[in-house]
Amino acid sequence: MRLPCSDIVDGPGPSEVSVTVSNATGEKVEVIVHESFVKDGKLEVYRIGSQGDSVLVELPRESTRGNWRIWVNNVLA
Amino acid sequence: MILTDREILVALQTHQIEIDPPPLPDSYSSTAVDLTLSDVGFEWKSVTGLLIRPGTQGYNYHDLKKHYHQKIEITGYTLKSKTFLLAYTKETIDLPIRSRLAARVEGKSSIARLGVGIHITAPTIHAGFRGTIQLEMFNFGPNDIILDAGLKICQLIFEQTSGTPERGYSGIFQDQTIR
Incomplete structure (x- = not known):
């Protein structure tokens, strides 16, 4: 399953x-992942x-705010 | 249950674990495989008055990195006493979720006895992980240490999970309504 993502920039590693x-709820969640987890603007x-x-989805890595799982809009999922 | 060297080799051959580039024969010990230091790292710039409040709405690591990270090349790099370095393994690790394996990255005694720690409380490599491993290095020792890319810097210990995590599970209880 893939979620649309934005602000795709080089990570630290x-x-x-x-x-x-x-x-x-529309809050932005930032996550740093291996590049293979992102394809065509989707995570x-x-x-x-x-x-x-x-x-409820699990991210490939812990977000920069500390959570692995987030609630997302069903329409996006 | 911790995998032995023989079991790690079997897991590599059957693609339950992927390590790229593959470890050399001398990288194994009885219950671990060594990984090496990549040639890229980051130092945090010390900024007077800067306050970081992680976990809050508006906290953005990328902005922080842009302003306060300093990229360095790890070739004859001097890790000064009492300083922190973000570094990475050269190897990319893939632990497919259905392999029912997780891992822990740990230090090596050869590096630890010099006073250098390679992680700060974040050693878990979760099932489903893919990527290079970030090392949060700190030189606790009194002396400066010179680091070179390719140095055997850490070891990976693989553990079998007792089941498949929710995100890799495809049985009858998959995707239940959460109350």
Whole structure:
């Protein structure tokens, strides 16, 4: 499953990129991942479950704010 | 359960673990495989008055990095006493989620006895990890240490998980409604 992401820039490490995805409330979540997790402007994430219009996904790495799992809008997922 | 050298080799041959470039035969010990230092690292610039508040809305690592990271080449690089360095392994690791393996990156005694730590409380390589491993290095010793790319800098210890994590699970309980 892939989520649209923005602000795709070089990450700190070799072959890393920093990207931003939006959570269900519209907050930006920044995550630094190996470049292979991003294709065509979309980040590979993993669907864990759902609740109403929101889907809980796990990011490929811990976000820079510390969380691995975020709620995202079902439409995006 | 920790994998032995023989089990690590089997896992590599069956692509349950990918390490690129592959470790040389002399990189193994009984229960670990050594990884080497890449040629790129970062120092944080010391800025008087700068306050960092991670975990809050608006905190952005990329902005911080842009202004306060200094990229360095690790070739004859001097890690001064009581200084911090962000470094990386040369090897890219892939632990496919269905392999039911996780790992821990740990220091090596040859480096530790000089006073150099290679991670600061973040040694876990989760199942599903793909990438180079970030090393949060600190020289606790009284002397400066010269680092070169290719140095055997850390060891990876593989552990079998007792099940498949949610994100790699495809059984009947997959994607349940969360209450």
